[in-house]
Amino acid sequence: MRRRDEVDFTEFATAAVRRLRRTAYLMCGDWHRAEDAAQDALVRVYKAWNRLDHGGGLNTYAHKAVVSVVLDQAKKPWRREHVVDQPVEELLADAVGTIDDRLLVVEALTRLPPRQRACVVLRYYADLSIEDTATALDIGAGAVKSQSSRGLATLRHLLNRPELDEPANDREEVLS
Amino acid sequence: MTTEIKDLLADAADDTAQPLEYSIDDVVRRGRRGQRLRRAGAVAAGAVTAGAFVTAVAIWTGGDVARNNGGGIQPASGPTGMVTAKQITWVAQPPAATNFTTAQIRALCNAQDSSARDGVGNKAGGGTDPVTNWSVEVSQGQAHWFRAILLSPDRLRYTFCAYNSDKGEPHDTYNREATKWFAEQPYRVTTWPNGAWGKVPAGVDKIVFELPDGTRSVATTKNGWFLWFTREHVNYLPNKPIWAIYYGADGKEIARFDSNPENPAPKPPVCTGNAHCQLDHIEPHQPVFPK
DSSP states (O other): OOHHHHHHHHHHHHHHHHHHHHHHHHHHSOHHHHHHHHHHHHHHHHHHGGGSOTTTHHHHHHHHHHHHHHHHHHHSGGGOOOOOOOOGGGGSOOTTOOSOHHHHHHHHHHTSOHHHHHHHHHHHTSOOOHHHHHHHHTSOHHHHHHHHHHHHHHHHHHTTOOOOSOOHHHHHHHHO | OHHHHHHHHHHHTOOTTOOOOSOHHHHHHHHHHHHHHHHHHHHHHHHHHHHHHHHHHHHHHHHHHHHHHTTSOOOOSSOOOOOOOOOOEEOOOOOOOTTSOHHHHHHHHHHHHHHHTTSTTBOTTOOOSOOTTOEEEEEEEETTEEEEEEEOTTSSEEEEEEEESSSSSSOOEEEEEETHHHHHSTTOOEEETTEEEEEOOTTOOEEEEEOTTSEEEEOEEETTEEEEEOSSOGGGSTTSOOEEEEEOTTSOEEEEEEOOTTSSSSOOOOOOSSHHHHHGGGTTOOOBOOO
């Protein structure tokens, strides 16, 4: 990579690293793994820098990389994830509020199948468009909509947050 | 409303209490190194292909010569060649550290602990309490030195401690962190210049370390921990694996792990001052399981 490109990369990476780490954390629920994933993702971006679309593709590619790294981590035999059929009640916020809501959210996310979790995190945390999410996950836009919809519904159920007045654009997205 | 979910996700991902433990310079270094390795790999692949071709031609030619000299003897089908079994030398591990009492081990480790608390030897989850009441789980030693694993009373933290009152190997070393890393990363070992240590994974009966020259040792195991010592400084054995080979009670290999952080060299300076970062020096390696 040329020196000028490295300067550009450093600028991009500095701006993106924390967001990538947070995205990875929501995907895996572990700050250490998230840190590793963000770093690995940025290394992938570095290696692909010269063939990436710097107009708008960098962010999508970086998120694609971080999701890929987290899911790859989960596939490793010593880190294999299991979606546990645990009673939903165990996840509901405790009455006395001793459990941090944030941990409940992370715990609830881990209950989602990986693809749904990725869709929810990329769409509703990373603010990627449907198209960018589809690109990041190598799936179709329709799959993103359905997976996001199911993931969102499950998340609401797990967190005991019933669906309220859904804005027209959200409903349209889900139903289309 | 998705706004509520978005807010919940944003709150859950709050990382204000989670400082970054590496710099972008580290990422750039890893990226550069990856590109160098890729280029080197392409060159090496070309060289191997060319070499294989030359070798194949030479061996086939040899076959033809043998046939010709053999007065009409039919050559064996395909390339021929002599396979020499690799010489294996077994090296015994040092015995338990009987020249030091438990109290001495605790006191000497605690002295290192005090100076390491604010340095890289104090890792995430390792805590900062003195180790003077920690149990000695496994040790190795000779006249002037010992290496030991000490475990906290709550069994959540451990320290690896090496002390040498004399010159030479092993050097004083100290490392303290949470025990949970081993549960999360079975078969991975932590390597320090003069050997390695770790938890014995479930179902493992024996752990054998193999140096690049074929020298093997059976690691010392006790209380579910293991220690392996070598006079070699593993940092000076680049680009070759140092295998930790795990065997079950039936003698069959369960898994193996390349414990050499210098394979491939150079070691990427990923980050400092944190347990997970320190583990990252073996991050490129993954356990290998027999098919």
